Amino acid sequence: MLFDNLPSSIGHIKGGRLRALAVTSAERDPALPDTPTVAETVPGYEATAWFGIGMPKGTPREIIEKMNAEVNRALADPKMRERLAELGGKPIPGTPEDFGRVIQAETDKWAKVVTASGAKVE
Numbered sequence: 001m002l003f004d005n006l007p008s009s010i011g012h013i014k015g016g017r018l019r020a021l022a023v024t025s026a027e028r029d030p031a032l033p034d035t036p037t038v039a040e041t042v043p044g045y046e047a048t049a050w051f052g053i054g055m056p057k058g059t060p061r062e063i064i065e066k067m068n069a070e071v072n073r074a075l076a077d078p079k080m081r082e083r084l085a086e087l088g089g090k091p092i093p094g095t096p097e098d099f100g101r102v103i104q105a106e107t108d109k110w111a112k113v114v115t116a117s118g119a120k121v122e
């Protein structure tokens with residue numbers, strides 16, 4: 001058994017080499033519509049991977065905005081959206097501030113998990 005990111009395992013699942021027991025996202029994934037979520041058995045469970053592009057602190061705002069516009073343009077491309085969907089990926093277009101909120105929400109969520117686990121930095 002393993003927990004894996006869907007893009008790296010979906011080919012094996014669709015090829016019959018792996019059997020998906022559940023997805024860890026809050027909702028069923030359109031790429032595997034018959035595969036339940038963990039939350040259907042463990043209410044409230046949600047753990048997803050996400051990818052984003054960051055830039056060094058102090059990068060001029062105009063460069064950040066240009067990069068953001070290009071990324072959003074790519075994510076709006078129908079071929080890109082189709083390919084991401086095939087891989088079980090979901091584009092999350094938005095502003096740099098939207099991405100900052102994603103990072104903060106994930107940090108807050110996982111901080112609770114780390115604190116509840118009793119883990120300590122050694």
